[in-house]
Amino acid sequence: MQAPDHSHIPSSTRPVLRLKPREGRRVRAGAPWVFSNEILLSPEHKALQPGSLVEVVGDDGRAFGTFCFNPKTLIALRRLDPDPRAVIDMAWFMMRLSRALAIREALYERPYYRLVHAEGDGLPGLVVDRFGDVLIVQITTAGMDALLPQLTDALRQLLAPAQIMLRGDAQARLLEGLKPEVRTLHGPDLSDRLVVEENGVRYRADLVHGQKTGWYFDQRDNRAFMAGLARERSVLDCYTYAGGFALLAAKGGAREVVAIDSSAPALALAEEAAVANGVAERCQFLKADAFEELDRLAAERERFEVVIADPPPFVRARKDLEAGAKAYRKLARAAAGVTASGGFLLLASCSHNISLERFAQECAIGIERAGREAALLRQAGAGPDHPAHPMLPETAYLKTLVYALS
Secondary structure, eight states, X not given: OOOOOOTTSOGGGSOEEEEOTTXXXXXXXXXXXXXXXXXXXXXXXXXXXXXXXEEEEOTTOXXXXXXXXXXXXXXXXXXXXXXXXXXXXXXXXXXXXXXXHHHHHHHOSSSEEEEEEGGGGTOXXXXXXXXXXXXXXXXXXXXXXXXXXHHHHHHHHHHOOSEEXXXXXXXXXXXXXXXXXXXXXXXXXXXXXXXXXXXXXXXXXXXXXXXXXSOOGGGHHHHHHHHHHTTTSEEEEETOTTTHHHXXXXXXXXXXEEEEESOHHHHHHHHHHHHHTTOGGGEEEEESOHHHHHHHHHHTTOOEEEEEEOOSOSOSSGGGHHHHHHHHHHHHHHHHHTEEEEEEEEEEEOOTTSOXXXXXXXXXXXHHHTXXXXXXXXXXXXXXXXXXXXXXXXXXXXXXXXXXXX
């Protein structure tokens, strides 16, 4: 059942939630989240529909703003606006979206980027990726889901897109009590193929059935860095998906590129783009499990001068930390084992549940166990179209390390 629309109700009539005494340390410091164990909940509060708009105040009466509330989740409150009297309507979305758009237009000449990155852009539970005149919207919280009509109207007015599609199939929706949902919000239905322009390469993406929103803009800058290292060198790209690192390396002058992925549809997109970009003769695409293929290559003493390993998240939840850390260590060892002497190795993690320090430690151990010496050349995160909230380290999820191996 969808939450009632409180957008136009004066703030005095919105429910007020109070922090427990001596609780709310993070929100007092400026973080936009409040956890369920930090607030006083009456039976009336617990009966509110997920996504309801509420005001939050401290035990000292301090007002913290307008929040969306879900009584069934650990992160119970997510701040929309520091003003407790904020009206969350289309005009409010226009203001937030315009600010996000101005940042991206200062960063990129072409309209291919992440337009909204959740809390990093002051819009919790919302991701919007822009592919020219197509917008892909991903919503993971009940609060943002209840505001979808206002959001859609604002996107239409601001950008006049040809198509807007909701990819509401992320697992995080289940935690918020939301059902999976994929549908067109505006314009005709999308086809299975769309061109994505990035770093001078015209990729192919499936925005309807592909992973996440269909493309990963977050590695844009890291792809460019590795392409610079790949000139006239051999490249192995593990977990290539639709060829993000592989095709840019080939376009940048790599001598040969071998790209591995377990998804046949993703590899088909990569192969199609390789032909379109005129690099197919230097690219080989293999459907395989990355760990198994790395073992096979090592057994056959195959070596590559540039090796890239950008896997899906190994630590999807905190309970997975130790098993995931072990997997990153194993991957680092296997990837280092097929990197040529004097070569370069990129290792990445998109798991926000493992810290940079722990990830770097596991990578270092794995490389050492492969019998290799390494120098860390680059430590990077997502591109600037994925801004992190200064008080939420969780939003700086991507960790990318580049090593030179002796």
